Structure formats: structure tokens, C-alpha cells
Amino acid sequence: MPAPEELVEHLFRHQAGRLVSTLTRIFGPRHLQLAEDVVQEALVRALELWPHRGIPENPAGWLIGVARNRALDALRREASLAAKAGEIARVFSDANGSAEAMDDQLAMIFLCSHPEVPREARVALTLKTVCGFSTAEIARAFLIQETAAAQRIVRAKRLVRDLSFALPEAGELAARREGVLEVLYLMFNEGYTRSAADLCEEAIRLGRLVADHRDTRAPEADALLALFCLQAARAPARVDAQGDLFLLADQDRGLWDRARISEGMRRLDRSAAGNRITDYHLEAAIAAAHATAPDFASTDWRFIVHQYDLLYALNASPVIALNRAVAISRAEGAAAGLAALDEIQEHPALARYYLLAATRARLLEELGDSADAARWYARALECECSPAERRFLERHY
Amino acid sequence: MDNYLILLHESNNMPQLSPEEMQAVIRRYKAWGQRLHESGSFLGSNKLEASGRVLRGDSGKVRITDGPFAETKDVLGGYFLVQAESYEKAVELCRDSPHLDFGAVEIRRVEVV
Numbered sequence: 001m002p003a004p005e006e007l008v009e010h011l012f013r014h015q016a017g018r019l020v021s022t023l024t025r026i027f028g029p030r031h032l033q034l035a036e037d038v039v040q041e042a043l044v045r046a047l048e049l050w051p052h053r054g055i056p057e058n059p060a061g062w063l064i065g066v067a068r069n070r071a072l073d074a075l076r077r078e079a080s081l082a083a084k085a086g087e088i089a090r091v092f093s094d095a096n097g098s099a100e101a102m103d104d105q106l107a108m109i110f111l112c113s114h115p116e117v118p119r120e121a122r123v124a125l126t127l128k129t130v131c132g133f134s135t136a137e138i139a140r141a142f143l144i145q146e147t148a149a150a151q152r153i154v155r156a157k158r159l160v161r162d163l164s165f166a167l168p169e170a171g172e173l174a175a176r177r178e179g180v181l182e183v184l185y186l187m188f189n190e191g192y193t194r195s196a197a198d199l200c201e202e203a204i205r206l207g208r209l210v211a212d213h214r215d216t217r218a219p220e221a222d223a224l225l226a227l228f229c230l231q232a233a234r235a236p237a238r239v240d241a242q243g244d245l246f247l248l249a250d251q252d253r254g255l256w257d258r259a260r261i262s263e264g265m266r267r268l269d270r271s272a273a274g275n276r277i278t279d280y281h282l283e284a285a286i287a288a289a290h291a292t293a294p295d296f297a298s299t300d301w302r303f304i305v306h307q308y309d310l311l312y313a314l315n316a317s318p319v320i321a322l323n324r325a326v327a328i329s330r331a332e333g334a335a336a337g338l339a340a341l342d343e344i345q346e347h348p349a350l351a352r353y354y355l356l357a358a359t360r361a362r363l364l365e366e367l368g369d370s371a372d373a374a375r376w377y378a379r380a381l382e383c384e385c386s387p388a389e390r391r392f393l394e395r396h397y
Numbered sequence: 398m399d400n401y402l403i404l405l406h407e408s409n410n411m412p413q414l415s416p417e418e419m420q421a422v423i424r425r426y427k428a429w430g431q432r433l434h435e436s437g438s439f440l441g442s443n444k445l446e447a448s449g450r451v452l453r454g455d456s457g458k459v460r461i462t463d464g465p466f467a468e469t470k471d472v473l474g475g476y477f478l479v480q481a482e483s484y485e486k487a488v489e490l491c492r493d494s495p496h497l498d499f500g501a502v503e504i505r506r507v508e509v510v
Binding site for chain 2: 013043044
């Protein structure tokens, strides 16, 4: 238990997401910017006062109270919203109205993933509104210029202006939920690739909202969340203090987050409730096979190859084929892995993909062909990859 | 022991911080405040409003204007009152103030006559 005046981690970020969502419901998506401004003002007020007065006993309640007053001020300036005062007073009078706050955030996630919003803007808008990220933080997460991130968000806000804030009707819920899960998947992946734990944690938090809510829960949401938990569980062992990457084989499994693995396995069980197997189910099953193997040598590679076969049947992506080849090399040896790689070697989508070259290099190395291996490591280094991935390649080159 | 007024000046254009960054800044101020408390130096602290009233005597009349006293870019954001043995000690207390990232810290001894 933290001391009462201790701030819960990410309190500001999460309160921002919660308050922006609730105010957007009340004001309407047309006034999303106003909702964000009101919340920003409330947080800035805390930033100004708390260094002098200390942190109040109930920091979240304090922020909610100030946001309420700022919202009421805003209504006085914006005549079209005058009728909303009662609702503001009602919603913000109860600092513990967490169920309603969850509903609002859930609806906000669906709004951000609406088909009207272009794909590449959905994650950015979600991070901006539901996760309390600044434009600069979003730009850093996606390695894009801040102006580009800002443009993406401004455009997306314009596109949601006239949309309904309510959760989709039963008839379109399944399709819309698919869009939401895709956004969370992208968010998590972005975080996982760049070892940006914040993005992964937010994807997990929002994933729980979707998977646990009576209106939106579904086996595939549990499957996705299982995948997130099982992957994130390995994060502590994946990168060292210098930010250097460790392969599965070299990771200290004692560092894996056991609580996360349990949640992942629980979610995976729940995800079996439906009658449809999705990509998320199969990816989660693969992650579970890794997470439950006591050591690298006892990994059930044949099971994993089989999951990749099923995954490839659902989605014939060259990246899946590449991962399948890696699994085959573990189950049947490096030569078999190389043969599987040959099938996708010329795939145009992988031409600049460093992992294809790096995988080939490693398999050649295992076969004792160090000259060829060095050539492929050099090829891998010519491709685009993160600084941590680059250092990893250089260590092995 | 003398009393020292620590004046926190801040620039008018504070950087736009994200919620996460704001929380981190608050945590640093809190840690600094705690160090002041623990060393027994802390006497009081308050935030000041960004603007106020300035009174000037003008040949027998009092002229009142709005605003900060000096027409500079800085505003006086708040103050801490501490006790310390010397200017050197007071400076030591402020050397690790998070405020230095946002503006100048001015220290003035309260002169006792």
C-alpha cells in the first residue's frame, strides 16, 4: 500500500483518459478538443499547486473535482452545451463512479477505431484520448515527426465529429470489435518491437476493458489479451539495463513475470469458449508454449510448428512463414529451416526485412558455414531496424 | 539560523507537458520538498497567482495597475521559506530543486534588524 500522498503510477495518464472519455460523451465527439483542453487545465492546476501544498489525500478525486469546475466554466462560454451542466454535476460528484468511467473509455476506444478514421490514425487517436499521451510521445512511439503525428490526430478528430459516441448496436458490434482489437494489436506490437513498455501496458489495460465488459467481451478478445500477457511476461528478460536484446534461448526465465503468465493462461482458457479460431488464438497458443516451457531445450517445437501451419492457413503472410521456418529449424534442424526459408526468400514484402537475412545467417552459422553467415549478417545490417536490434546484430556479426 | 525566501521564477511559456511528464515533475518537487522537511529547513511554501496589483505613489495619489511588477518574461510563480545557517547552505538546499528546469531560483535572506 503506498502512503496516502503517494501518487499511483500513471495516475495522471489514466485520469486524463478517463476524464476525456467521459467529457466527450457528455459534450459529444464534436467537442473532443474542448474535453481535452478542460482536462489539461485540471492537470496543469495540480502541477502548479501540488509542489507547494503537497499531494492531496485523494489525488484522483481532486483532479476530478477540478475538471468538473473547469467543465462547468467551459459550458458557460459555450452556449450550445449549457444544458449539459446537470450531467456534469451528476457524473463528477461521485469520485468513485468507476463503472461508468469504464463504459465511457470503452466507447471512446470504439470511437477511435471507427471505420471512418483512417487505419494509421486510429492508434494515434486512441493513445491521445484514452491513454493520455501527448502528440510528442506519440511521435516518439511511431518514430515520426511531431508535426506528422499532430496532423494525423487533427484529421482523425475532424472525422469523428459527427459520429455517435455510443457503443455499436449488436448487429455491427462484432465487426467493430474486430477493428478495435486490431488497433490494440498494433499498439502492443509497436511497443513490443521498440521495447516501449508504456504502449504494451496501455494495450493490456484497454484489452481488459474490452474483454471484461459484458457488452463487448468475446473469445477473440481474451485470446488477444492472453497473447499480450504472455508476451509482456517475457519483457523483463528480453532487454538488459543497456537496452540490449536477448533471444529466447538466452533469456533468464527466472525473470519472467509469473503473474502475467498466469493471467495469460487464464485468458487463453477463456478464449476457448467460442467455436472460431482466430489468429489471436494461435499466436497466443505459441506464446503459451514458450511461456510454459521450463527451459529452451524442452520447448515443444512440433506443437509450435503446427500452430504456425494453422496460422499460415488463416493468413498466408510471409512474416508468418518466416517464423514458421524458425520453428521448423528448431523442430527438425537448421537444414529443414533453411529449406523453409527458401520458399519465401524472394518474397518482395521481405526484401528489406532484417529478420529474414538475420535468420538465414543464424541457420548457416549453425550449419558451420560461417563465411555465408557473415555475408547474411551484413545484409541484415543494411535493412531498417531499431537501435537495440542493430546492436544485437552487430554483437553477432 | 536565518530565514531565507526562495523565490521561484518561471518563464511565461512553460513547456507543454504530457500527463505522464506532469506526474514525474510533481514527484520530483515532492522529493525536493521532503528533503527540505527532513533537513529541518522548511518553514512554509505557497503558490502565487500569475498576476496581481501594483500600487505606485504618484504626487500624492495612489496609482493602481494590474500585473506583475516587472515587465519581464518571467513571473514569480511561488515561494518557499526556509531556515539556513548561511547563503551557502541555502544555495545547497536549492541546488537539486526541480524548479531549475523551468526557471530561475532566487534566494534572499530575511534581514533581521
